[in-house]
Amino acid sequence: GRELSRHRLLAVLNVQNIDLLSDQDKALRDILLDAKAATEKALEKARVAESKVVGASIQRKASPPTPPPQRSGSSSLTSLVDRWALERSPTRKTVDAHAAVVRWFTERTGIHEIGLVERAHVQAFKTALLTDGATPANIRTKLSRLRTILGFAVAEGSREANPATDVAAPSSKGPPRRRPWTADDLAKLFAGPVHAAGERPTGGRGEAAYWMPLLAIFTGARREELGQLKGGDVISLKYADIDHVERETRAIRIHFGEDGENQLKTASSERIIPLHPSLIELGFIIFADKAPKDGLLFPELRPNKYGRLTEKWGEWFREYRRACGITDPRLKFHSFRHAFKDFCREVEINEGVQRQLMGHKASDVPDLYGLGFTTHVLVTAINSYRIPGLTLPPPPRV
Numbered sequence: 001g002r003e004l005s006r007h008r009l010l011a012v013l014n015v016q017n018i019d020l021l022s023d024q025d026k027a028l029r030d031i032l033l034d035a036k037a038a039t040e041k042a043l044e045k046a047r048v049a050e051s052k053v054v055g056a057s058i059q060r061k062a063s064p065p066t067p068p069p070q071r072s073g074s075s076s077l078t079s080l081v082d083r084w085a086l087e088r089s090p091t092r093k094t095v096d097a098h099a100a101v102v103r104w105f106t107e108r109t110g111i112h113e114i115g116l117v118e119r120a121h122v123q124a125f126k127t128a129l130l131t132d133g134a135t136p137a138n139i140r141t142k143l144s145r146l147r148t149i150l151g152f153a154v155a156e157g158s159r160e161a162n163p164a165t166d167v168a169a170p171s172s173k174g175p176p177r178r179r180p181w182t183a184d185d186l187a188k189l190f191a192g193p194v195h196a197a198g199e200r201p202t203g204g205r206g207e208a209a210y211w212m213p214l215l216a217i218f219t220g221a222r223r224e225e226l227g228q229l230k231g232g233d234v235i236s237l238k239y240a241d242i243d244h245v246e247r248e249t250r251a252i253r254i255h256f257g258e259d260g261e262n263q264l265k266t267a268s269s270e271r272i273i274p275l276h277p278s279l280i281e282l283g284f285i286i287f288a289d290k291a292p293k294d295g296l297l298f299p300e301l302r303p304n305k306y307g308r309l310t311e312k313w314g315e316w317f318r319e320y321r322r323a324c325g326i327t328d329p330r331l332k333f334h335s336f337r338h339a340f341k342d343f344c345r346e347v348e349i350n351e352g353v354q355r356q357l358m359g360h361k362a363s364d365v366p367d368l369y370g371l372g373f374t375t376h377v378l379v380t381a382i383n384s385y386r387i388p389g390l391t392l393p394p395p396p397r398v
Contacts, residue, residue: 075113075114075115075158076112076113076114077102077105077106077111077112077113077114077117077149078099078102078103078112080102080114080149080152080153080158081095081098081099081102081149083152083156084098084148084149084152085098087152088152091263091306091307092305092306092307093306093308096306097145098145098148098149101142101145101146101149102146102149104125104129104142105121105122105125105146108124108125108128108129109121109124109125109128114150114153114158114159115158115159117150117159117163118163119163119164119166119167121163122143122146122163122164122167123167125142125143125146126139126143126167126169126170129142130170135172136169136170136171136172137172137177139169139170140169140172143164143167143169146164147162147164147165150162150163150164151164151165177330178330178331178332178334178335178338179328179330179331179335179338180335180338180339180341180342181217181331181335181336181338181339182339183387183388183389183390184389185326185331186217186339186387186390187389187390187391188324188325188326189213189321189324189326190213190390190392190393191324191393192320192323192324194209194210194320195210195214195393196393198396198397201316201320203312203313203315203316203319203320204313204316204317204320205298205300205301205313205316206298206299206300207287207298208227208298208300208301208313209316209320210396211284211287211297211298212226212227212298212310212313212317212333213317213333213336214278214279214282214284215252215279215284216333216336216337216340217336217339217340217387218275218276218278218279218340218385219252219273219275219276219340219357220273220336220337220340220341220344220357220358221252221254221273221337221358221359222265222269222334222337222359223310223313223314223333223334224263224308224309224310225254225264225269225359226310227296227298227301227309227310227313228257228262228263228296228309229252229254229296229297229298230291230292230293230294230295230296230297231288231289231290231291231292231293231294231295231296231297232293232294233252233253233254233255233297234250234251234252234253234275234284234285234288234289234291234297235250235251235252235253235272236248236249236250236251237249237250237251237272237274237375239374239375239376239379240376241376242376247376247379249274249275249375249379250274250275250280250285251272251273251274251275252272252273252275253271253272254269254270254271254272254273254359255270256270263307263308264359265359266359266361268359268360268361269359270359271356271357271359272375272378273357273378273382274375274378274379274382274383275382276382276383276385277383278392281395282392282395282396283395283396296309301313314333317333318332337358340358341354341358343385343386343387344357344381344385346386346388347384347385347386349381349384349385350373350377350381352373353373353377353378353381354381356372356373356378357378357381357382
């Protein structure tokens with residue numbers, strides 16, 4: 001019966017003279033024609049869609065795909081710090097400091113991406129720091145670090161310009177952050193219990209309490225440079241004087257270490273500094289020669305999480321100088337370095353010699369030529385170094 005009904009429907013659809021059909025068959029025929037038209041239309045759409053898919057497939061095989069355009073600012077500031085650290089290899093402390101500035105910048109401006117940073121955002125960051133009560137010196141440091149990171153973005157090609165270049169820190173008011181030690185300041189320090197009475201406070205880390213300030217004022221070396229010294233870094237040097245007579249002197253060698261374990265500020269920080277006669281008279285060579293060649297000169301110093309040996313010692317020294325009556329906050333351990341520079345000028349030590357002794361970069365093109373000043377010149381300069389008006393304490397009891 002079902003097959004018979006199907007033939008009847010097809011017969012209705014194929015009738016040429018529809019007047020022969022009943023009204024019911026005419027309605028049925030209209031329904032069938034509408035369904036046929038809808039089916040043909042759907043099939044045509046399917047064929048067009050299939051044609052487009054096949055064409056696109058052929059196109060992909062014929063040519064490599066074009067990558068989608070990258071949105072401006074698609075790289076984050078955080079990832080920029082990571083790339084900077086990987087390429088420039090700063091210390092962990094330096095990386096943490098720059099990452100913190102980027103984090104603070106994002107928190108205060110809402111900007112996360114490299115390409116979206118504008119000068120107005122850097123200016124807003126500075127204003128926010130001022131509102132938070134940051135000092136001009138602190139703001140200067142933070143802007144400098146932000147400038148460094150954005151400058152790296154320019155160097156790697158992820159930005160065309162550094163928006164932090166022309167944003168200046170607020171001017172500092174009041175006295176400078178540091179001032180050099182004077183002979184009167186040094187007299188107070190060396191009259192304290194460590195140098196005058198032989199005390200060795202726990203925080204002073206044994207003999208470091210005694211020798212670190214003396215080494216600093218007679219060599220101009222940085223605190224960490226002194227803390228990193230090993231027994232083998234107090235060396236003997238043979239040299240010829242101006243009359244070609246062979247001489248020998250003792251010196252300290254400041255360097256990165258055999259395995260690069262020492263932290264120095266720059267490559268020019270590597271240097272040899274002849275020992276001043278005052279250090280020898282106080283017994284520094286006797287003390288140093290007792291230390292193992294591959295062991296720290298001051299073994300009680302302990303590194304902090306950044307590997308720096310003298311950070312905790314520096315905190316002790318700050319309190320100790322106050323106990324000695326030196327309350328000016330501008331007098332810090334680094335002030336010894338400033339004082340060394342001033343006392344070198346007083347006895348007219350050549351500027352280039354000063355830079356070599358202190359591990360400063362060359363100041364002009366001529367300084368870049370040659371191997372630097374000879375040991376004879378350095379020894380002569382150190383022997384001429386004086387601190388007018390200062391009487392040192394007697395040597396410690398051995």
